[in-house]
Amino acid sequence: MLTKRIIPCLDVRDGRVVKGTKFKDIKDVDDPVRLAKRYSDEGADELVFYDITASYEERDIFLNIVERVAQHVNIPFTIGGGIRTVDDFRKILLAGADKVSINSAAVTNPDVITDAAKRFGSQCVVLSIDAKENAAGTFDVFIKGGRENTSIDAVEWAKRGQELGAGEICMNSMDTDGVKDGFNIKLLKALDEVLTIPVIASGGAGTMQHFADAFLRGNADAALAASVFHYDEIPIMQLKRFLQEQNIEMRL
């Protein structure tokens, strides 16, 4: 049977893995290649790296990290952060990544999803969405690292992304990100009703039960988290055993 996936997420800045809370208060954590290898050995199903480097010159440092990860890790990994063009996709895929995740740039230029999917295949195009609940109880898409509200409906945008050619949706709930109160089940359920491509739940993991809820109640295909793994609060193998005991298919 197809398993649900556990995905540690690594934010990389200036060549180091860092972790912030609610997009602020950035702390240094580890070397990206070393941490990636450790997670892979511990049973992570996939990895995601976000380049949160601000300046353009430092992009080359990041590409070098992608190459090193590809040499040392034999599980799939996704690269995101600052992806704008089909050429950005090409560079990252050539460096050895399996998928590329696009966020803000897809909102301003949705064609890039279609172009990248045609050129490299839908399987490597991940549409990443930062979403926040509004007063009406629906979800708005935010761009530019969560700084700008587009007022676009997040569930509609995910559906449109699928139609444009995205192979997977990574939905990051800004309401729950970094506060360890659980994944946003309401948002995941809404996505499950309209999407036929896999959904990665992101934002809010604090306990092992939160992961079970994302899979059993939110019907997510994968769950992504950072700090609970970086700070050893939840060992990956222990989490996967816990989930399997609740009859969630896991690769053990």
Next chain:
Amino acid sequence: MIGIIDYDIGNLANVHNAIAALGYQSIISPDKDVLKNCDALILPGVGAFEDGIAALKNRELIAFLDDWVKKDNFLLGICLGMQLLFDKSYENGVWSGLGYLPGDIMRFETELKVPHMGWNSLIKNRDDRIIDDIQEGEYVYFVHSYYAVEKNATDVVFYTEYGIRFPAVVRRGNVIGMQFHPEKSAATGKKLLKNYLEMTI
């Protein structure tokens, strides 16, 4: 020396990296004169069937591969590379494949999500040297929307189930195919690639 066939369709570096990690040498090349001197070949690939066959044709690799296989040399197709080994595909039209394995490539018609993306388990159909040391139930990493429908069950070594049962590892003579990505399938994928390298070198 393992030859990785470069026909501009998908990521070849990861197959090269995985072989290097096992202590073997490989060369990525589109050139028949380089490939013909290799001990065994790997045909990787992601993307559309139509593009894959067109790319092989443009590089005049089809006649070369026909000859390679006729002489009983080893060829391993991975993902799209495996699908290309079959007779034909129904991916957005009807396209002729290389025809080394009898059978067709069909789209998943299922209530389940497509693409079939993630880790799924292997179900044994028969023994083969290519799966030495691998147990039924081990997991490998898949990403695909189309699957092979084999004509001969004896060509299938491992199946996988996703709505229906489809071939995950096939072998007919020295032509081998893997629908998943062994280079991305952690320890199990490593063992499969190691078996292939040991068999062929």
